[in-house]
Amino acid sequence: MYVFNLGGLCSLHIWHCVLTHCSYFVGVMPRRKAPKQMDTQSVQRASTVQTKHRKSNQSAVSSTTEQSSSTIDYEKLANEILRQQGKLQAQPTNCSDSHSLNPLPQENITVSPLPCTLQTNSPPGGQVQCAASEPRPQTAAEGTVSELVTRIFEGSFPVCTSFKSPTDTNSSSQLDHLNPSACNLLSRALSKSSSTIYKRSWDMLLETFPAITSLPISSSMLCNFIAHLFNSGYSPNSIATHVSAISYVHKLLDTTDPADTFLVKKIMQGCHHSAPSKDSRLPITGPILHKLIQGLQSSICNQQQRILVKSVFLLAFNAFLRLGEVVVKSKSLTNTVVQREDVSFVLENNSPVEVLLVLRHFKTNKTKDLFQIHLKALKDKTMCPVYTLYEYVKIFGHHTGPLYQFIGGKPVTYSFVTKHLQNTIQFIGLNPSLYKGHSFRIGAATHAAKLGYSENSIQKMGRWNSDAIRRYVRLESFEI
Numbered sequence: 001m002y003v004f005n006l007g008g009l010c011s012l013h014i015w016h017c018v019l020t021h022c023s024y025f026v027g028v029m030p031r032r033k034a035p036k037q038m039d040t041q042s043v044q045r046a047s048t049v050q051t052k053h054r055k056s057n058q059s060a061v062s063s064t065t066e067q068s069s070s071t072i073d074y075e076k077l078a079n080e081i082l083r084q085q086g087k088l089q090a091q092p093t094n095c096s097d098s099h100s101l102n103p104l105p106q107e108n109i110t111v112s113p114l115p116c117t118l119q120t121n122s123p124p125g126g127q128v129q130c131a132a133s134e135p136r137p138q139t140a141a142e143g144t145v146s147e148l149v150t151r152i153f154e155g156s157f158p159v160c161t162s163f164k165s166p167t168d169t170n171s172s173s174q175l176d177h178l179n180p181s182a183c184n185l186l187s188r189a190l191s192k193s194s195s196t197i198y199k200r201s202w203d204m205l206l207e208t209f210p211a212i213t214s215l216p217i218s219s220s221m222l223c224n225f226i227a228h229l230f231n232s233g234y235s236p237n238s239i240a241t242h243v244s245a246i247s248y249v250h251k252l253l254d255t256t257d258p259a260d261t262f263l264v265k266k267i268m269q270g271c272h273h274s275a276p277s278k279d280s281r282l283p284i285t286g287p288i289l290h291k292l293i294q295g296l297q298s299s300i301c302n303q304q305q306r307i308l309v310k311s312v313f314l315l316a317f318n319a320f321l322r323l324g325e326v327v328v329k330s331k332s333l334t335n336t337v338v339q340r341e342d343v344s345f346v347l348e349n350n351s352p353v354e355v356l357l358v359l360r361h362f363k364t365n366k367t368k369d370l371f372q373i374h375l376k377a378l379k380d381k382t383m384c385p386v387y388t389l390y391e392y393v394k395i396f397g398h399h400t401g402p403l404y405q406f407i408g409g410k411p412v413t414y415s416f417v418t419k420h421l422q423n424t425i426q427f428i429g430l431n432p433s434l435y436k437g438h439s440f441r442i443g444a445a446t447h448a449a450k451l452g453y454s455e456n457s458i459q460k461m462g463r464w465n466s467d468a469i470r471r472y473v474r475l476e477s478f479e480i
Contacts, residue, residue, distance in 0.1 A: 201245035
């Protein structure tokens with residue numbers, strides 16, 4: 001196995017080519033200066049060096065020695081040296097017919113993502129190193145924006161590799177310095193529903209602007225996206241949610257946030273001024289709830305389903321519940337609704353007088369604290385949420401899983417309840433397009449305000465942590 005010095009290899013090959021074709025250079029030169037004569041000793045020294053590496057060329061060396069007294073044309077010699085040197089560089093691994101370069105030892109091979117090339121700067125010792133081409137793992141920075149967003153919102157960390165802003169190649173992401181434990185905590189910063197909504201916002205952005213290949217996006221692009229959503233009929237509040245999703249990723253990657261610009265803020269103001277958001281959902285007030293319960297006798301023929309739906313209606317109204325807190329919107333949310341073990345009754349003479357409801361998951365619960373709701377029984381059993389819930393539990397008889405289940409054990413779905421709500425609303429003569437699942441919560445706040453409860457009390461009962469309660473109390477809606 002040979003490891004050659006590149007410079008020595010070139011000299012050796014060139015002298016071999018010169019000496020084996022020496023007769024080509026011998027001739028009579030014009031006498032400008034007295035040409036130097038190569039004495040026999042010099043030629044013999046060159047022949048001796050060459051003989052160590054190429055024993056097969058001894059005859060050529062002796063031939064050169066015999067003609068050493070002749071005059072050499074140095075101009076032709078120089079041209080031939082340049083020509084032979086060019087051939088050597090063009091074919092670095094096939095420098096002669098009599099020798100071939102063996103593969104270099106493994107320790108002399110340098111792994112690099114570049115194609116295999118000879119390095120021009122030889123390492124100490126003059127060894128030739130070959131940069132072998134090997135595939136390497138793709139980092140988050142090299143993946144598509146869509147893949148990056150998916151990793152963030154699906155919690156498939158580590159995305160903590162190296163996502164650098166193309167406008168600032170010297171700045172690294174904050175995620176680079178997070179350990180696995182910190183990444184795990186970060187993946188839980190958003191609820192599953194928020195992550196799903198934010199992911200959908202990015203899907204819409206990338207579908208609208210498929211040419212996005214890097215972050216940050218420009219503020220003008222975000223403005224155009226806002227205009228696209230507005231023209232598509234999205235409300236200002238919905239648009240604000242999409243903008244928050246885009247802003248979240250940029251802030252997470254520690255790059256320029258296009259939403260935090262004066263231009264984008266003014267575009268959003270224009271949305272609110274052009275189409276003030278108005279909640280078209282009407283509240284299901286006390287009188288309307290009475291009519292709904294009576295209408296169930298005709299709109300639902302199956303007695304078990306009628307008791308189930310009646311219990312959902314009464315509990316949602318009296319406990320200020322969001323409908324999605326007691327019935328599932330998707331299979332992935334089965335464990336987030338109220339569970340059977342979260343409900344306990346206080347009995348007197350085998351009759352329920354109070355129910356304790358524990359909420360573990362709800363929209364404003366950022367600290368994962370438990371929220372307990374105590375409901376006392378009413379004298380009118382037909383409108384009593386406690387008695388109706390107790391009757392439902394006795395009939396369906398399950399002890400684990402979601403509170404509201406069908407006889408077969410499948411959880412009651414959001415669509416099942418809203419379908420019967422629409423049918424019953426229409427049956428009692430109201431417009432079904434104006435009453436949604438959230439109308440129970442809106443109606444509860446309105447009804448409590450009519451009964452004289454303070455805004456602070458209503459805010460606590462409904463688990464509002466802001467002045468959003470003011471949008472729900474609609475005293476003028478009681479006229480039917």
